[in-house]
Amino acid sequence: MKKPVAEQLVRYLEDRGVTHIFGLCGHTNIAVLAALEHSSIKFVNVRHEQIAAHMADGYARAKKETAVVLCHVGPGLTNAATGVANAALDSIPMVVIAGDVPSHYYGKHPHQEINLHADASQYEIYRPFVKRAWRVDRPDLFPEILEKAFQLAENGRPGPVLVSVPMDIFSKEVDVALFEKQKRHTKTLHKPSIDDETAKHIIEKLMQAERPLVYVGGGIMLADAAEELKTFVEHFDLPVAHTLMGKGALPDDHPLTLGMSGFWGAKFVNDMCRNADVILALGTRFSEADCSSWEPEYTFNIPETKLIHIDIDPNEIGRNYPTELGIVADVKQALTVLNRVAKQTVPQGRTDEALKERIANYKEEFRRQNAPHIQDDSYPMRPERILHEVREVLPKDAIITTDVGWNKNGVGQQFRAYGAGTILTPGGYATMGFGAPAALGAKIACPDRVVVSLVGDGGFGQNPAVLATAAEENIAVVWVIMNNYAFGTIAGLEKAHFGTTHGTVFQKDGKPYSPDYAAIAQAYGVEGVKIRSAEEFKPALERAIQANKPFVIDVEMINVPTPTSGHWNIMDIYSPGKRVHHVAVER
The missing domain is CATH 3.40.50.1220 (TPP-binding domain)
Known part of the structure; x- marks a missing residue:
């Protein structure tokens, strides 16, 4: 008996226990979307493929399962690339299934194909950062490639893989026995140990x-x-x-x-x-x-x-x-x-x-030195106070996602984590734009846990369309936007070494500028609050968590560097021998 590849793909994913697919439509993958309509698998629709990849990344980290991304040919695949590369450098298992140009149009440069160096070579774009990239040249090979893809993503050092599927192959029929055969293969490999x-x-x-x-x-x-x-x-x-x-x-x-x-x-x-x-x-x-x-x-x-x-x-x-x-x-x-x-x-x-x-004394001394910043009532707020009050409000098992800048560096240094896997952060690739969508994926994976995304205004501004998906699916994530009107860490770096903040701060007519993120949230149908004083922040966060719905808190923060006594060699590149680090940047 034969059935279309798209239908059998969906059945295969169901049998593997896949419950969510993250992605965006295109003319190359709608056969799969149509097959998903009556499936137990939830297709999580996004407005940008980078959001899909970061959501899948956060989902995989929180649920400890391989995530699945579905995207379109050409621009769909390249839009997702940053999120997939981020997952790769943090060893997160992910299977990316991408629509590709029709196989019978190889060599003709069909719509949206990338072929400047070779025909039908879209899959090669991902080769530098995925564990393996496949192009499916025959429909009968697809079941075996799919099985290999999941096995490779999950085992050894985990990471993403790409399966690029010409759109005509999704619609071709193959014998169901080819997919049934894959059920006999083990889904769990024994891992190496020591003697x-x-x-x-x-x-x-x-x-x-x-x-x-x-x-x-x-x-x-x-x-x-x-x-x-x-x-x-x-x-x-x-x-x-x-x-x-x-x-x-x-x-x-x-x-x-x-x-x-x-x-x-x-x-x-x-x-x-x-x-x-x-x-x-x-x-x-x-x-x-x-x-x-x-x-x-x-x-x-x-x-x-x-x-x-x-x-x-x-x-x-x-x-x-x-x-x-x-x-x-x-x-x-x-x-x-x-x-x-x-x-x-x-x-x-x-x-x-x-x-x-000795360890206890060090921790106590660190808390003592940090206390004046935590107790500072000024507004814009000190970042140390923001982190402290977030920790006070959240349950111990809450999941925090970060982006890059103060929220990532400060969380790593100062924010108490009480359990493994409660801090999701972009490590190897340090991707700006990770934190906001990753929180959506984490909340889908762990619906009974509080999920808060600590992000900067630069990071949240990368893809505010996360709010559309949050509103549509009612994903109860709280975003705390630590807003310093700048790409703050880089602004402090440039100011320290070159005496300018050119290209790093947000201004309009020479004055500090920021969108009203609370108003933007409301426009998407998500509740948003713009904090006006330090005293307002903690009650607003408590209300946001109790609301159990998507919620944006826009809180202004002074642009001071994360304190450090460590060393990064880039400082010697900028200012050899001067021991210069970041400095504060006033608005």
Whole structure:
């Protein structure tokens, strides 16, 4: 028996447990949309494909499942590219299904085809950042390609894949047996672990060390290994520092949590990393910002510090630092073995009350230094107060999404995360425009949890059409727009090094300018509030959360830099030898 490919695609996705597809229509994919009309799968309609990709990204992170994006040929595919690349650099599993030009028009340059260098080559656009890109040349090959696509996206180091489908193939009929055959293939692969001998060796190295430290990245969240991490570090009282993507792997109020390292990390955390004699690194790629541009006097002094590195991706082991012991393994599986062997070989564990007291004293001192900013009643508000009051209002399991700038850097440094996966942020690609749509995806994935997006006015302004989707679907996300009338972080950088803010601040007729985002929200049918004083903010946020509907809060914020004692080599490019960082920018 034969059926159209589009219909069988939808049945295949249903059988895989896919419940949502994010995307936008075009003449190349409407056969799939028509097949979705009577499906259990919800098609989430957007106004721009970048929104679809970021929504799918947030959904995959929150639900811990592969997300699916459906887009159109040419401009649809390129519009989605930024969001897909962001997911790729943060190792988020995603399957992008894109309509393509009709196969019988190859070589004729049909409508919206990109063929400046080769015919029917749209899929090549994604090759630099997806794990693999397929062009489906025959309808009978589509079921097998689809199965391979999901398997590749989900396994090893997760990430997006592209399946580019000529529109005529969606409408062709193939034997249902070709899709049925895929059901017999396993949907879950067993992941690599470590043996007991390796686990014993790691434990011996840590026990022999005078200043051991555990350093964790986003791989802990991807592997769902937070509980295993907590068990291991508590058994030996090991301090834990983390990357931006690793925030929340161990709760910020845990006595062994140091905080974020690198450029926006505190000096205490960077010093603990630099002075460690043995580091066990789990699920991290040692990125530039987290490692102070890899310069040894700031964050990590490897190989003086001996490094044990466990990661699912062998390409990351030894990429940025020489590794004494490199292990390719799933960190959840590795920690499971480490915990079992630790209880066997060191049943009494190890305690270090002096260490925990040092960490507690550092945290208390940080809070004391930050207190004047939190208590500042001036308006526009201090960003520290905004973050503090958001944390006070939200439940511990609330999900926060950020964009880039103060909201991302400040959240990484100052905002308490109480659970793994509660902070969703664009790490590797640092994409402006991620936070607002990612929050929609997270809320769809976790409808019973509060989701708040902390974004700047520059980031929210990238794609305000998220509000249309929120209104249509009644997705109860709260957007807090930290509005400093500028691309604030870059403005502070340019001002510090070049004495100007040209091209970085928003002005009209020489005066500060900002759209009224609350009014824009209302125009979309979403409730919006423009804050007029610091005292208004917290009650407005409480009301927004209680409303349980889409809600925009536009709050003005002074443009001050995120405080840092770390280092980023770009400062030396701008101003060699001057130790200049960001500065405040007055309106």
